[in-house]
Amino acid sequence: MKELNYHPNLNARSLVSSYTQVIGLVLPDDSDAFYQNPFFPSVLRGIAQVASENHYAIQIATGKDEKERLKAISQMVYGKRVDGLIFLYAEEEDPLVKLVADEQFPFLILGKSISPFIPLVDNDNVQAGFDATEYFIKKGCKRIAFIGGAKKLFVTQDRLTGYESALKQYQLPIDGNLTYFATEFLEEKGYQFSKLLFQHDPQIDAIITTDSLLAEGVCDYITKHQLDVPVLSFDSVNPKLNLAAYVDINSLELGRVSLETILQIINDAKSNKQICYRQLIAHKIIEK
Known part of the structure; x- marks a missing residue:
């Protein structure tokens, strides 16, 4: 376990109460990807501000x-x-979440849960996936590829659902060969999947990636092969990337609201309040 680099003097307060004045953050399995991904530092900054x-x-x-x-x-x-x-993070059947929920310990998930009793802060990722796909459709694109994270992640599932819903609404075919899923959010995965996509279908006219590191690999492939294919990604993107647009999911606000909400949960637990804590943070598409 590692401490962030600020340390309020909590000793006096801890002595007079059963509260520690400390919040624990649980990282996803692949912690190397955590430290590389610009989404998480932005969320952490929001959390640290409110803390x-x-x-x-x-x-x-x-x-x-x-x-x-x-x-x-x-x-x-x-x-x-x-x-x-x-x-x-949020994924299906997480034993870590089960342990905490069974103990009735104050917690929340940054993401989605299928249980109505799990507190969470999230975006509407189905709508975000739909909006991203519709953006390209309205530009005249018809062969839109989708590169997402691991399929076990709710965020990947929801953005894929939105992508497919947009294709259906605009009567475009859903081609499973145009979707790839990375078990790790790494630049090389984006490059590798781009190669496979264009080998399968040279007529691809747009690519959606659900992660900025994947987008870096996609853009690298497109640049090296001198392709004129627009790319859209989600959130904290490298300003040097040649993206058509990105979905701003307000990661700083996700972090701030997460910390505000867990503090509310802790305070409400003192008086045995039981409230459904669910917050959705708005997103928007920003053209570059």
Whole structure:
């Protein structure tokens, strides 16, 4: 576990209450990708801003695999080292989330859950996927490829659903050969999938990527092969990338609202309030 680089003096407050003034952040499995991906530093900045405003410290739970992360979270929960947890990812049947939920420990997910009882902060990623696809359709594109993250992630599933819904609404065919899913958000995956896409269909006229690192690989392939194919990505994009547009999902606000919400959950738990904590943060398409 690692501490972020600010440390309010919490000793006096901890002595007079059972609260630690610390919030735990749970990283996704692939922590290397976490540190490389510009989305997460932006979210962390928002979290850290609100934590500092409320005199809270942040502690990060990570590990090389699920077993290590489960151990780190167990120590946080059972050792009462934190007042609440924020999961910086969302996937189906997560044993880490199950452990925390079963213990009725304050937590929320940055993302989606199929359970109506899980607190969360998220974007409407189905609508965002639809809007991204519709953007290209209205530009006259008909062979639009989709490169997403791991299919187990709700964010990938939802953006894919939006992509397919837009194709259906505009009566364009859904071709499974135009969709690829990366188990890791890495630039080389974007490059590799671009090569496969154009080998299958040289007539591709637009590409949507759900991650800025994947977009870097896609743009690199397109530039090296002198292709005139527009690319759209999501959120914190490298300004040097030659993108047609990107979907701004307000990652800083996602972080701020996540911390504000977990503090509300913690405070409401003191008086045994039970509220459905669900916040959706707006997105918008920005042309470059």
